[in-house]
Amino acid sequence: MLADRLVANAKAALIHIRQFYALVRITARAALLAWQVSPRYTVASVCLFTAAGLLPVGQAWLIKLIVERAQAILSGEPSSTAPGLGSLLAAQTILLIARKVTGQLNLNVREILRSKINFEVQHWILAKSASNDLSQFETESYYDQLALAKRNAGETGLTVESLLLLLQNAITMMSMAAVVVRLNPWVAGLVFCLTLPQVLLQAKYTLYNWSMIQHQSPMTRKIEYYSNLLSDRASAKEIKAFGIADFLLMRRKKWQLDLFRENVGLLIKRTTCVLSFSAFKIAGVIIAWYYVLSHLGSGQITIGDVPLYITAILSLADGFESVWESTALVHESGMSIKAVFDFLDRQSRTSKDQMHEPTASRDIVQTGTLKEANHAIVLKDVWFRYPQTENEVIKGVNLVIAPGETVMLAGLNGAGKTTLVKLILGLYEPSRGRIELNGRDLRAYSEEELRRCFTAVFQDFVCYRITVAENVAFDQAGNRDEVI
Structure with missing residues:
Protein backbone atom coordinates (compact mmCIF):
# COMPACT_ATOMS: atom_id res chain seq x y z
CA MET A 1 0.00 0.00 0.00
CA ASP A 345 0.66 25.31 -34.16
CA ARG A 346 -2.02 23.01 -35.55
CA GLN A 347 -0.81 21.32 -38.71
CA SER A 348 -2.93 22.06 -41.76
CA ARG A 349 -3.80 18.73 -43.33
CA THR A 350 -5.45 18.14 -46.65
CA SER A 351 -8.32 15.73 -46.91
CA LYS A 352 -6.10 13.11 -48.55
CA ASP A 353 -3.98 12.97 -45.38
CA GLN A 354 -7.00 11.66 -43.48
CA MET A 355 -8.14 8.94 -45.92
CA HIS A 356 -7.41 5.25 -45.51
CA GLU A 357 -6.42 5.03 -49.17
CA PRO A 358 -4.62 8.30 -49.98
CA THR A 359 -4.08 9.41 -53.53
CA ALA A 360 -0.69 10.21 -54.99
CA SER A 361 1.35 12.91 -53.33
CA ARG A 362 1.51 16.41 -54.77
CA ASP A 363 5.28 16.05 -54.85
CA ILE A 364 5.13 13.72 -57.86
CA VAL A 365 2.65 15.79 -59.87
CA GLN A 366 3.96 18.31 -62.35
CA THR A 367 2.60 21.81 -62.08
CA GLY A 368 0.07 22.72 -64.74
CA THR A 369 -1.30 26.01 -66.01
CA LEU A 370 -4.79 27.28 -66.77
CA LYS A 371 -4.58 29.72 -69.62
CA GLU A 372 -7.25 28.34 -71.94
CA ALA A 373 -10.72 29.82 -71.91
CA ASN A 374 -12.50 26.44 -72.04
CA HIS A 375 -11.69 23.48 -69.84
CA ALA A 376 -12.61 19.81 -70.05
CA ILE A 377 -13.33 18.05 -66.74
CA VAL A 378 -13.00 14.27 -66.43
CA LEU A 379 -13.77 12.16 -63.34
CA LYS A 380 -12.27 8.65 -63.39
CA ASP A 381 -13.56 6.13 -60.83
CA VAL A 382 -13.82 8.80 -58.11
CA TRP A 383 -14.51 7.69 -54.53
CA PHE A 384 -14.75 9.91 -51.49
CA ARG A 385 -15.67 9.82 -47.83
CA TYR A 386 -15.40 12.60 -45.30
CA PRO A 387 -12.65 12.52 -42.66
CA GLN A 388 -13.38 10.48 -39.53
CA THR A 389 -16.32 8.72 -41.21
CA GLU A 390 -16.71 5.18 -42.55
CA ASN A 391 -19.31 5.53 -45.32
CA GLU A 392 -18.34 6.48 -48.86
CA VAL A 393 -20.33 9.48 -50.09
CA ILE A 394 -19.08 9.18 -53.68
CA LYS A 395 -18.66 5.67 -55.10
CA GLY A 396 -16.89 5.03 -58.39
CA VAL A 397 -18.17 8.07 -60.29
CA ASN A 398 -17.10 8.44 -63.93
CA LEU A 399 -18.05 11.66 -65.66
CA VAL A 400 -16.91 13.75 -68.63
CA ILE A 401 -17.84 17.43 -68.90
CA ALA A 402 -16.78 18.81 -72.27
CA PRO A 403 -15.84 22.48 -72.80
CA GLY A 404 -18.99 24.60 -73.08
CA GLU A 405 -21.26 21.77 -71.94
CA THR A 406 -23.96 22.34 -69.31
CA VAL A 407 -24.53 19.48 -66.88
CA MET A 408 -27.23 19.14 -64.21
CA LEU A 409 -26.82 16.79 -61.25
CA ALA A 410 -30.07 15.50 -59.73
CA GLY A 411 -30.52 13.32 -56.68
CA LEU A 412 -31.92 12.94 -53.18
CA ASN A 413 -30.64 14.92 -50.22
CA GLY A 414 -27.32 13.50 -49.13
CA ALA A 415 -26.72 11.73 -52.42
CA GLY A 416 -23.41 13.57 -52.86
CA LYS A 417 -24.21 16.33 -55.36
CA THR A 418 -22.60 19.13 -53.36
CA THR A 419 -19.71 16.85 -52.39
CA LEU A 420 -19.04 16.13 -56.06
CA VAL A 421 -18.94 19.87 -56.78
CA LYS A 422 -16.51 20.36 -53.90
CA LEU A 423 -14.25 17.69 -55.37
CA ILE A 424 -14.30 19.36 -58.80
CA LEU A 425 -13.51 22.70 -57.14
CA GLY A 426 -10.49 21.11 -55.47
CA LEU A 427 -11.80 21.77 -51.96
CA TYR A 428 -11.38 18.06 -51.23
CA GLU A 429 -9.34 15.32 -52.86
CA PRO A 430 -10.73 11.89 -53.78
CA SER A 431 -9.91 8.99 -51.52
CA ARG A 432 -9.61 6.93 -54.71
CA GLY A 433 -9.66 7.75 -58.39
CA ARG A 434 -8.64 10.84 -60.29
CA ILE A 435 -10.09 14.16 -61.46
CA GLU A 436 -8.54 15.70 -64.56
CA LEU A 437 -8.70 19.22 -65.92
CA ASN A 438 -7.48 19.62 -69.50
CA GLY A 439 -5.90 16.17 -69.29
CA ARG A 440 -3.92 16.93 -66.12
CA ASP A 441 -4.58 15.78 -62.59
CA LEU A 442 -6.49 18.49 -60.72
CA ARG A 443 -3.79 18.44 -58.06
CA ALA A 444 -1.27 19.67 -60.61
CA TYR A 445 -2.71 23.16 -60.44
CA SER A 446 -2.17 25.66 -57.67
CA GLU A 447 -5.05 26.66 -55.43
CA GLU A 448 -4.92 30.20 -56.82
CA GLU A 449 -5.30 28.92 -60.40
CA LEU A 450 -8.28 26.76 -59.48
CA ARG A 451 -10.02 29.62 -57.68
CA ARG A 452 -9.65 31.84 -60.76
CA CYS A 453 -10.94 29.06 -63.01
CA PHE A 454 -13.97 27.89 -61.01
CA THR A 455 -16.80 29.66 -59.25
CA ALA A 456 -19.76 28.29 -57.32
CA VAL A 457 -22.96 29.41 -55.63
CA PHE A 458 -23.85 26.97 -52.85
CA GLN A 459 -27.34 26.51 -51.47
CA ASP A 460 -26.15 27.80 -48.09
CA PHE A 461 -24.30 30.76 -49.59
CA VAL A 462 -23.10 33.68 -47.48
CA CYS A 463 -24.31 37.21 -48.10
CA TYR A 464 -21.25 39.36 -47.37
CA ARG A 465 -22.21 42.69 -45.82
CA ILE A 466 -19.94 44.79 -48.01
CA THR A 467 -20.56 47.02 -51.01
CA VAL A 468 -21.73 45.64 -54.35
CA ALA A 469 -18.47 46.77 -55.94
CA GLU A 470 -16.44 44.83 -53.36
CA ASN A 471 -18.63 41.75 -53.86
CA VAL A 472 -18.09 41.87 -57.62
CA ALA A 473 -14.37 42.57 -57.53
CA PHE A 474 -13.24 40.25 -54.73
CA ASP A 475 -9.49 39.57 -54.95
CA GLN A 476 -9.09 41.91 -57.92
CA ALA A 477 -7.04 44.67 -56.32
CA GLY A 478 -4.91 45.21 -59.41
CA ASN A 479 -7.71 45.73 -61.94
CA ARG A 480 -10.76 46.35 -59.75
CA ASP A 481 -12.27 49.08 -61.96
CA GLU A 482 -11.92 46.95 -65.08
CA VAL A 483 -13.60 43.96 -63.43
CA ILE A 484 -16.51 46.08 -62.17
Missing part, protein backbone atom coordinates in the same frame (compact mmCIF):
# COMPACT_ATOMS: atom_id res chain seq x y z
CA LEU A 2 2.80 2.41 0.94
CA ALA A 3 4.74 1.52 -2.20
CA ASP A 4 1.68 2.17 -4.37
CA ARG A 5 1.17 5.54 -2.71
CA LEU A 6 4.81 6.48 -3.24
CA VAL A 7 4.58 5.51 -6.91
CA ALA A 8 1.37 7.53 -7.31
CA ASN A 9 2.97 10.56 -5.63
CA ALA A 10 6.04 10.24 -7.84
CA LYS A 11 3.87 10.12 -10.96
CA ALA A 12 1.88 13.15 -9.78
CA ALA A 13 5.11 15.04 -9.08
CA LEU A 14 6.40 14.17 -12.55
CA ILE A 15 3.17 15.46 -14.09
CA HIS A 16 3.49 18.73 -12.15
CA ILE A 17 7.11 19.11 -13.28
CA ARG A 18 6.07 18.61 -16.90
CA GLN A 19 3.23 21.10 -16.48
CA PHE A 20 5.63 23.62 -14.95
CA TYR A 21 8.09 23.14 -17.81
CA ALA A 22 5.27 23.57 -20.34
CA LEU A 23 4.12 26.72 -18.53
CA VAL A 24 7.65 28.17 -18.61
CA ARG A 25 7.80 27.54 -22.36
CA ILE A 26 4.39 29.14 -22.91
CA THR A 27 5.17 32.24 -20.87
CA ALA A 28 8.57 32.57 -22.54
CA ARG A 29 6.83 32.39 -25.90
CA ALA A 30 4.35 35.06 -24.76
CA ALA A 31 7.24 37.32 -23.69
CA LEU A 32 8.96 36.77 -27.04
CA LEU A 33 5.67 37.56 -28.74
CA ALA A 34 5.52 40.91 -26.93
CA TRP A 35 9.02 41.71 -28.15
CA GLN A 36 8.10 40.75 -31.73
CA VAL A 37 4.94 42.85 -31.69
CA SER A 38 6.51 45.98 -30.16
CA PRO A 39 10.10 46.05 -28.84
CA ARG A 40 9.76 49.70 -27.86
CA TYR A 41 6.69 49.26 -25.66
CA THR A 42 8.08 46.02 -24.22
CA VAL A 43 11.28 47.73 -23.04
CA ALA A 44 9.27 50.68 -21.72
CA SER A 45 7.00 48.33 -19.75
CA VAL A 46 9.94 46.45 -18.21
CA CYS A 47 11.58 49.72 -17.12
CA LEU A 48 8.36 51.14 -15.67
CA PHE A 49 7.46 47.95 -13.78
CA THR A 50 11.02 47.74 -12.40
CA ALA A 51 10.84 51.34 -11.19
CA ALA A 52 7.42 50.71 -9.64
CA GLY A 53 8.90 47.74 -7.76
CA LEU A 54 11.80 49.75 -6.30
CA LEU A 55 9.97 52.93 -5.30
CA PRO A 56 8.16 51.54 -2.18
CA VAL A 57 11.38 50.54 -0.40
CA GLY A 58 12.91 53.92 -1.24
CA GLN A 59 9.93 55.70 0.30
CA ALA A 60 10.03 53.50 3.41
CA TRP A 61 13.74 54.22 3.89
CA LEU A 62 13.19 57.96 3.53
CA ILE A 63 10.47 57.82 6.19
CA LYS A 64 13.02 56.21 8.53
CA LEU A 65 15.50 59.03 7.86
CA ILE A 66 12.83 61.72 8.30
CA VAL A 67 11.72 60.30 11.68
CA GLU A 68 15.30 59.97 12.91
CA ARG A 69 16.13 63.50 11.76
CA ALA A 70 13.02 64.88 13.48
CA GLN A 71 13.97 63.07 16.70
CA ALA A 72 17.50 64.51 16.53
CA ILE A 73 16.10 68.02 16.14
CA LEU A 74 13.71 67.57 19.08
CA SER A 75 16.48 66.21 21.30
CA GLY A 76 18.77 69.10 20.40
CA GLU A 77 21.36 66.97 18.63
CA PRO A 78 21.92 68.71 15.30
CA SER A 79 24.30 67.06 12.86
CA SER A 80 26.21 68.83 10.14
CA THR A 81 26.73 65.63 8.15
CA ALA A 82 23.14 64.33 8.12
CA PRO A 83 20.81 65.66 5.42
CA GLY A 84 18.41 68.34 6.54
CA LEU A 85 14.74 67.73 7.16
CA GLY A 86 13.83 69.93 4.20
CA SER A 87 16.08 67.92 1.88
CA LEU A 88 14.54 64.65 3.06
CA LEU A 89 11.01 65.97 2.59
CA ALA A 90 11.96 67.19 -0.89
CA ALA A 91 13.34 63.75 -1.75
CA GLN A 92 10.16 62.10 -0.45
CA THR A 93 8.09 64.51 -2.55
CA ILE A 94 10.10 63.57 -5.64
CA LEU A 95 9.52 59.87 -4.95
CA LEU A 96 5.78 60.46 -4.46
CA ILE A 97 5.58 62.32 -7.77
CA ALA A 98 7.71 59.65 -9.46
CA ARG A 99 5.42 56.91 -8.14
CA LYS A 100 2.34 58.73 -9.41
CA VAL A 101 3.86 59.44 -12.83
CA THR A 102 5.26 55.92 -13.12
CA GLY A 103 1.90 54.42 -12.24
CA GLN A 104 0.06 56.47 -14.86
CA LEU A 105 2.66 55.81 -17.56
CA ASN A 106 2.66 52.14 -16.60
CA LEU A 107 -1.11 51.98 -17.01
CA ASN A 108 -1.01 53.60 -20.44
CA VAL A 109 1.96 51.66 -21.81
CA ARG A 110 0.72 48.26 -20.69
CA GLU A 111 -2.74 49.01 -22.12
CA ILE A 112 -1.18 49.85 -25.49
CA LEU A 113 1.07 46.78 -25.40
CA ARG A 114 -1.80 44.48 -24.41
CA SER A 115 -4.00 45.88 -27.19
CA LYS A 116 -1.27 45.45 -29.81
CA ILE A 117 -0.59 41.87 -28.72
CA ASN A 118 -4.27 40.90 -28.65
CA PHE A 119 -4.83 42.50 -32.06
CA GLU A 120 -1.99 40.51 -33.63
CA VAL A 121 -3.02 37.23 -31.98
CA GLN A 122 -6.64 37.58 -33.09
CA HIS A 123 -5.42 38.29 -36.62
CA TRP A 124 -3.18 35.21 -36.56
CA ILE A 125 -6.02 32.98 -35.33
CA LEU A 126 -8.35 34.14 -38.11
CA ALA A 127 -5.59 33.86 -40.71
CA LYS A 128 -4.81 30.34 -39.50
CA SER A 129 -8.48 29.39 -39.67
CA ALA A 130 -8.74 30.78 -43.20
CA SER A 131 -5.69 28.78 -44.31
CA ASN A 132 -6.81 25.46 -42.82
CA ASP A 133 -8.07 22.74 -45.10
CA LEU A 134 -11.84 22.48 -45.51
CA SER A 135 -11.82 18.95 -44.10
CA GLN A 136 -10.93 20.29 -40.66
CA PHE A 137 -14.19 22.23 -40.57
CA GLU A 138 -16.06 18.92 -40.66
CA THR A 139 -14.98 17.90 -37.13
CA GLU A 140 -16.39 19.01 -33.78
CA SER A 141 -12.94 18.92 -32.18
CA TYR A 142 -11.70 21.57 -34.61
CA TYR A 143 -14.56 23.92 -33.71
CA ASP A 144 -13.93 23.35 -30.00
CA GLN A 145 -10.25 24.19 -30.45
CA LEU A 146 -11.04 27.22 -32.62
CA ALA A 147 -13.68 28.52 -30.19
CA LEU A 148 -11.28 28.07 -27.26
CA ALA A 149 -8.50 29.89 -29.11
CA LYS A 150 -10.77 32.81 -30.07
CA ARG A 151 -12.14 33.09 -26.54
CA ASN A 152 -8.65 33.05 -25.00
CA ALA A 153 -6.98 35.34 -27.55
CA GLY A 154 -7.25 38.24 -25.13
CA GLU A 155 -5.38 36.22 -22.49
CA THR A 156 -2.13 36.57 -24.46
CA GLY A 157 -1.77 40.25 -23.64
CA LEU A 158 -2.92 39.53 -20.09
CA THR A 159 -0.18 36.90 -19.73
CA VAL A 160 2.49 39.43 -20.71
CA GLU A 161 0.97 41.96 -18.31
CA SER A 162 0.93 39.32 -15.56
CA LEU A 163 4.61 38.56 -16.19
CA LEU A 164 5.45 42.24 -15.83
CA LEU A 165 3.35 42.49 -12.67
CA LEU A 166 5.17 39.43 -11.33
CA LEU A 167 8.46 41.22 -12.01
CA GLN A 168 7.29 44.30 -10.11
CA ASN A 169 5.99 42.31 -7.13
CA ALA A 170 9.14 40.19 -7.00
CA ILE A 171 11.37 43.28 -6.93
CA THR A 172 9.28 44.86 -4.16
CA MET A 173 9.24 41.61 -2.18
CA MET A 174 13.00 41.07 -2.44
CA SER A 175 13.79 44.67 -1.51
CA MET A 176 11.49 44.50 1.53
CA ALA A 177 12.89 41.06 2.42
CA ALA A 178 16.39 42.59 2.46
CA VAL A 179 15.17 45.18 4.98
CA VAL A 180 13.54 42.55 7.23
CA VAL A 181 16.61 40.28 7.02
CA ARG A 182 18.63 43.27 8.23
CA LEU A 183 16.44 43.14 11.34
CA ASN A 184 16.44 39.35 11.78
CA PRO A 185 16.44 36.59 9.12
CA TRP A 186 14.17 34.45 11.29
CA VAL A 187 11.47 37.12 11.17
CA ALA A 188 11.49 37.01 7.36
CA GLY A 189 11.29 33.20 7.47
CA LEU A 190 8.37 33.31 9.91
CA VAL A 191 6.37 35.68 7.70
CA PHE A 192 7.08 33.52 4.66
CA CYS A 193 6.06 30.24 6.33
CA LEU A 194 2.80 31.61 7.72
CA THR A 195 1.84 33.15 4.36
CA LEU A 196 2.62 29.99 2.39
CA PRO A 197 -0.58 27.97 3.21
CA GLN A 198 -2.83 30.68 1.77
CA VAL A 199 -0.65 30.90 -1.33
CA LEU A 200 -0.68 27.14 -1.96
CA LEU A 201 -4.44 27.06 -1.56
CA GLN A 202 -4.86 29.78 -4.17
CA ALA A 203 -2.62 27.85 -6.56
CA LYS A 204 -4.75 24.74 -6.04
CA TYR A 205 -7.96 26.55 -6.93
CA THR A 206 -6.30 28.12 -9.96
CA LEU A 207 -5.79 24.61 -11.34
CA TYR A 208 -9.41 23.76 -10.54
CA ASN A 209 -10.55 26.86 -12.39
CA TRP A 210 -8.61 25.95 -15.53
CA SER A 211 -9.91 22.38 -15.46
CA MET A 212 -13.44 23.74 -15.21
CA ILE A 213 -12.88 26.02 -18.22
CA GLN A 214 -11.71 23.02 -20.25
CA HIS A 215 -14.69 20.99 -19.10
CA GLN A 216 -17.15 23.79 -19.92
CA SER A 217 -15.78 24.54 -23.40
CA PRO A 218 -18.25 22.38 -25.41
CA MET A 219 -21.19 23.72 -23.37
CA THR A 220 -19.98 27.31 -23.84
CA ARG A 221 -19.80 26.78 -27.59
CA LYS A 222 -23.39 25.49 -27.62
CA ILE A 223 -24.55 28.54 -25.67
CA GLU A 224 -22.80 30.83 -28.15
CA TYR A 225 -24.43 28.95 -31.03
CA TYR A 226 -27.91 29.37 -29.55
CA SER A 227 -27.20 33.05 -28.87
CA ASN A 228 -26.19 33.61 -32.48
CA LEU A 229 -29.17 31.59 -33.70
CA LEU A 230 -31.62 33.71 -31.71
CA SER A 231 -30.11 36.99 -32.90
CA ASP A 232 -29.24 36.17 -36.52
CA ARG A 233 -31.28 37.64 -39.36
CA ALA A 234 -30.98 34.49 -41.49
CA SER A 235 -32.65 32.27 -38.87
CA ALA A 236 -35.18 34.82 -37.55
CA LYS A 237 -37.94 33.97 -40.06
CA GLU A 238 -37.81 30.22 -39.40
CA ILE A 239 -37.70 30.67 -35.63
CA LYS A 240 -40.84 32.83 -35.79
CA ALA A 241 -42.58 30.65 -38.39
CA PHE A 242 -42.01 27.43 -36.42
CA GLY A 243 -42.54 29.05 -33.01
CA ILE A 244 -39.35 27.58 -31.53
CA ALA A 245 -38.01 30.72 -29.84
CA ASP A 246 -39.18 29.63 -26.37
CA PHE A 247 -37.62 26.19 -26.82
CA LEU A 248 -34.27 27.68 -27.83
CA LEU A 249 -34.38 30.28 -25.05
CA MET A 250 -35.18 27.74 -22.33
CA ARG A 251 -32.46 25.33 -23.47
CA ARG A 252 -29.88 28.11 -23.60
CA LYS A 253 -31.00 29.39 -20.18
CA LYS A 254 -30.69 25.92 -18.65
CA TRP A 255 -27.13 25.50 -19.91
CA GLN A 256 -26.22 29.03 -18.80
CA LEU A 257 -27.58 28.38 -15.30
CA ASP A 258 -25.64 25.12 -15.06
CA LEU A 259 -22.40 26.94 -15.86
CA PHE A 260 -23.31 29.76 -13.47
CA ARG A 261 -23.90 27.34 -10.58
CA GLU A 262 -20.59 25.58 -11.20
CA ASN A 263 -18.66 28.86 -11.30
CA VAL A 264 -20.36 30.31 -8.22
CA GLY A 265 -19.83 27.08 -6.28
CA LEU A 266 -16.10 27.13 -7.00
CA LEU A 267 -15.89 30.84 -6.17
CA ILE A 268 -17.59 30.41 -2.78
CA LYS A 269 -15.42 27.43 -1.86
CA ARG A 270 -12.26 29.26 -2.93
CA THR A 271 -13.13 32.45 -1.03
CA THR A 272 -14.03 30.56 2.16
CA CYS A 273 -10.80 28.57 2.21
CA VAL A 274 -8.55 31.53 1.36
CA LEU A 275 -10.10 33.72 4.07
CA SER A 276 -9.71 30.92 6.61
CA PHE A 277 -6.02 30.46 5.87
CA SER A 278 -5.37 34.22 5.82
CA ALA A 279 -5.42 34.06 9.64
CA PHE A 280 -1.93 32.48 9.52
CA LYS A 281 -0.60 35.44 7.54
CA ILE A 282 -2.11 37.96 9.97
CA ALA A 283 -0.62 36.06 12.91
CA GLY A 284 2.82 36.15 11.30
CA VAL A 285 2.65 39.92 10.77
CA ILE A 286 1.51 40.59 14.37
CA ILE A 287 4.30 38.41 15.82
CA ALA A 288 6.90 40.20 13.68
CA TRP A 289 5.58 43.61 14.75
CA TYR A 290 5.72 42.55 18.40
CA TYR A 291 9.37 41.56 17.89
CA VAL A 292 10.16 45.03 16.51
CA LEU A 293 8.42 46.90 19.34
CA SER A 294 9.88 44.65 22.05
CA HIS A 295 13.43 45.53 20.90
CA LEU A 296 12.81 49.26 20.68
CA GLY A 297 14.51 50.11 23.96
CA SER A 298 17.42 47.70 23.55
CA GLY A 299 19.46 49.99 21.31
CA GLN A 300 19.22 47.52 18.42
CA ILE A 301 16.31 49.41 16.86
CA THR A 302 16.01 53.18 16.56
CA ILE A 303 12.78 55.14 16.53
CA GLY A 304 13.19 55.57 12.78
CA ASP A 305 13.52 51.81 12.32
CA VAL A 306 10.02 51.22 13.73
CA PRO A 307 8.02 52.59 10.76
CA LEU A 308 10.61 51.12 8.37
CA TYR A 309 10.35 47.60 9.77
CA ILE A 310 6.58 47.74 10.30
CA THR A 311 6.12 48.83 6.69
CA ALA A 312 8.67 46.28 5.43
CA ILE A 313 7.11 43.37 7.36
CA LEU A 314 3.60 44.14 6.13
CA SER A 315 4.88 44.72 2.59
CA LEU A 316 6.86 41.48 2.76
CA ALA A 317 3.78 39.48 3.78
CA ASP A 318 1.69 41.16 1.10
CA GLY A 319 4.62 40.76 -1.30
CA PHE A 320 4.77 36.99 -0.79
CA GLU A 321 1.06 36.82 -1.44
CA SER A 322 1.25 39.20 -4.42
CA VAL A 323 4.09 37.23 -6.00
CA TRP A 324 2.19 33.99 -5.67
CA GLU A 325 -1.01 35.62 -6.88
CA SER A 326 0.89 36.99 -9.88
CA THR A 327 2.38 33.55 -10.45
CA ALA A 328 -1.08 32.00 -10.27
CA LEU A 329 -2.37 34.63 -12.69
CA VAL A 330 0.51 33.86 -15.05
CA HIS A 331 -0.28 30.17 -14.68
CA GLU A 332 -3.99 30.68 -15.31
CA SER A 333 -3.55 32.97 -18.29
CA GLY A 334 -0.66 30.81 -19.52
CA MET A 335 -2.86 27.73 -19.51
CA SER A 336 -5.47 29.75 -21.39
CA ILE A 337 -3.09 30.91 -24.11
CA LYS A 338 -1.87 27.33 -24.47
CA ALA A 339 -5.11 26.81 -26.37
CA VAL A 340 -4.16 29.75 -28.61
CA PHE A 341 -0.67 28.43 -29.34
CA ASP A 342 -2.00 24.88 -29.83
CA PHE A 343 -4.36 26.18 -32.49
CA LEU A 344 -1.69 28.32 -34.17
